[in-house]
Amino acid sequence: MSKHTIVVCDHIHEDGLNILKNTEDVNYVYAADIDKVALLDVIKDADVAITRSSTDVDEKFLSAATNLKAIIRAGVGYDNVDMEGCSKRGIIAMNVPTANTIAAVELTMAHMLSCMRKFPYAHNQLKQDRIWKREDWYGNELFGKKLGIIGFGNIGHRVGLRAKSFEMDVITYDPYIPSTKATDLGVTYTTNFDDILDCDIITIHTPKNQETIDMIGEEEIAKMKDGVVLINCARGGLYNEDALYNNLKSGKIKMAGIDVFKKEPATDHPLLDLPNVTVTAHLGANTKESQKKIAIQAAENAIESARGIAYPHALNLPIDESKIPSFVKPYIELTQKMAFLSAQLDKSAIRSITVKAEGEIKEYLDSLLTFATVGALSVVGGDEVNYVNAMFIAEEKGIKFETSEVEHCSGYSNKVEIRITTEKRVNSIAGTVFDDDVQRIVELDSFDFDIEPKGKMIMMRNNDVPGVIGNVGKLLGDRSINISDFRLARGKNKDALAIILVDDTINSKLLEEIGSIQDAISVSYAEI
Numbered sequence: 001m002s003k004h005t006i007v008v009c010d011h012i013h014e015d016g017l018n019i020l021k022n023t024e025d026v027n028y029v030y031a032a033d034i035d036k037v038a039l040l041d042v043i044k045d046a047d048v049a050i051t052r053s054s055t056d057v058d059e060k061f062l063s064a065a066t067n068l069k070a071i072i073r074a075g076v077g078y079d080n081v082d083m084e085g086c087s088k089r090g091i092i093a094m095n096v097p098t099a100n101t102i103a104a105v106e107l108t109m110a111h112m113l114s115c116m117r118k119f120p121y122a123h124n125q126l127k128q129d130r131i132w133k134r135e136d137w138y139g140n141e142l143f144g145k146k147l148g149i150i151g152f153g154n155i156g157h158r159v160g161l162r163a164k165s166f167e168m169d170v171i172t173y174d175p176y177i178p179s180t181k182a183t184d185l186g187v188t189y190t191t192n193f194d195d196i197l198d199c200d201i202i203t204i205h206t207p208k209n210q211e212t213i214d215m216i217g218e219e220e221i222a223k224m225k226d227g228v229v230l231i232n233c234a235r236g237g238l239y240n241e242d243a244l245y246n247n248l249k250s251g252k253i254k255m256a257g258i259d260v261f262k263k264e265p266a267t268d269h270p271l272l273d274l275p276n277v278t279v280t281a282h283l284g285a286n287t288k289e290s291q292k293k294i295a296i297q298a299a300e301n302a303i304e305s306a307r308g309i310a311y312p313h314a315l316n317l318p319i320d321e322s323k324i325p326s327f328v329k330p331y332i333e334l335t336q337k338m339a340f341l342s343a344q345l346d347k348s349a350i351r352s353i354t355v356k357a358e359g360e361i362k363e364y365l366d367s368l369l370t371f372a373t374v375g376a377l378s379v380v381g382g383d384e385v386n387y388v389n390a391m392f393i394a395e396e397k398g399i400k401f402e403t404s405e406v407e408h409c410s411g412y413s414n415k416v417e418i419r420i421t422t423e424k425r426v427n428s429i430a431g432t433v434f435d436d437d438v439q440r441i442v443e444l445d446s447f448d449f450d451i452e453p454k455g456k457m458i459m460m461r462n463n464d465v466p467g468v469i470g471n472v473g474k475l476l477g478d479r480s481i482n483i484s485d486f487r488l489a490r491g492k493n494k495d496a497l498a499i500i501l502v503d504d505t506i507n508s509k510l511l512e513e514i515g516s517i518q519d520a521i522s523v524s525y526a527e528i
């Protein structure tokens, strides 16, 4: 039995590890305790890798992981995964999005309470210093305070719910949600970021990306109330760390509760020296409950993706499969097959790929183009080409793309046409699907056909004169090649195109011989 190598790069709960260990077709490699340089050697054999935030999936990692087909980020944020690098290599990246939500929400509330009551400092004074000095620890209440939540997704909205139960006045800024998601919970929704800056406590729960890095800097802090409290249990760098440090030092920011740092591990970060910061070492997801859920999901998803069965929560697929209606799927398959066939017809560099569609299917032209590209490039690229990397590879080769909607005129309810322009010629092929899943090629180079896209096919263009079919049949018979089907389409210019299905592979020598039959114009061969 061939085994899939799954490398676990970071610590995950043992229930996930046990699933991997006990799966027969998995070669499980535990690499969480080795350093990240040694990991580069181990990762070269991986079909699938499981990582957490301690492993950067960067150029070094990806260049070493030459076998990698999928990567599971065992958590939510994937800012430490080079998504473009994965896509270019055809690696499907997935995360495990909701398994640690509650853990992160509760840590946020803990930091909020901790900042308000200066809990760690009060704790240390009694426990470490053995001093009983109650007058040092007058804190503040959450009750009645105005809480600003930036990012009202899985974590942000649950922080909002919990804050409401503390009878806080909650407002959120998240331009990517419907306002009712907030207002239905009794939370004020704003599109004016300054409303957030006017709060007593601000917490951020967005992903880290170009738009959110340094979202809070000197300028924003200057607009805040004196004595504001800031919480960050999302990602280091969403609050500019220099601005955070300077304003904590000056007292403009009274307290900050910080779980995440721009560079981790952060054992000598300047923020650690300040008396008005409560810190944790990126523990947002660290509850036993959440780690167990994440590890089980990550292990199951790793196995499914290693087997090529499913890619749950894939992040870099060009197509959201859940949004593709079932009637479209056979067209996608047919498009890939037709492009694969068409690109075999002359062996020269592809210059452009055009996809035209008529009927309801024209709504899905982008997906059809992606799959046409996969089909066309697979002729040379084989299994290395998939729908994650196909467009990247094509762009690198300088291939141009075009899509167009065609008015309904063919009589088919839906029809897809692909034109592949190569250095030598333009190959055109069109197809449709009957009765939901019966795929048919209905045109090849403007000749009408009705043929299943399957098998070993000789395409012969010839002058439409008597004797040609007989001569081809005889030649193939003499070479013991069995003909399983023969379709002929006649053109307007006394020419014809035959598709001859055969049981055996046709080599280039035999193809040349067929091409030299009298009245043959051109001949090509393809397999699907």
Ligand SMILES: NC(=O)C1=CN([C@@H]2O[C@H](COP(=O)(O)OP(=O)(O)OC[C@H]3O[C@@H](n4cnc5c(N)ncnc54)[C@H](O)[C@@H]3O)[C@@H](O)[C@H]2O)C=CC1
Binding pocket: 075, 076, 077, 078, 097, 098, 100, 101, 104, 150, 151, 152, 153, 154, 155, 156, 173, 174, 175, 176, 177, 205, 206, 207, 208, 211, 212, 233, 234, 235, 259, 260, 282, 283, 284, 285, 286
């Ligand atoms: N400290 C830790 O251990 C953990 C940290 N996280 C971090 O928390 C982040 C949020 O996690 P979830 O709530 O599960 O993600 P989510 O995807 O459910 O929510 C993110 C929200 O941010 C909003 N958003 C995006 N860009 C925005 C912008 N420019 N301004 C305002 N809102 C914006 C989105 O619309 C979305 O509603 C993750 O991306 C991850 O980085 C998540 C889990 C654990």
Ligand SMILES: O=C(O)CCC(=O)C(=O)O
Binding pocket: 052, 053, 054, 074, 075, 076, 077, 078, 100, 282, 284, 285
């Ligand atoms: O990977 C981890 O351990 C931290 C969790 C986290 O930051 C996330 O899920 O985004």
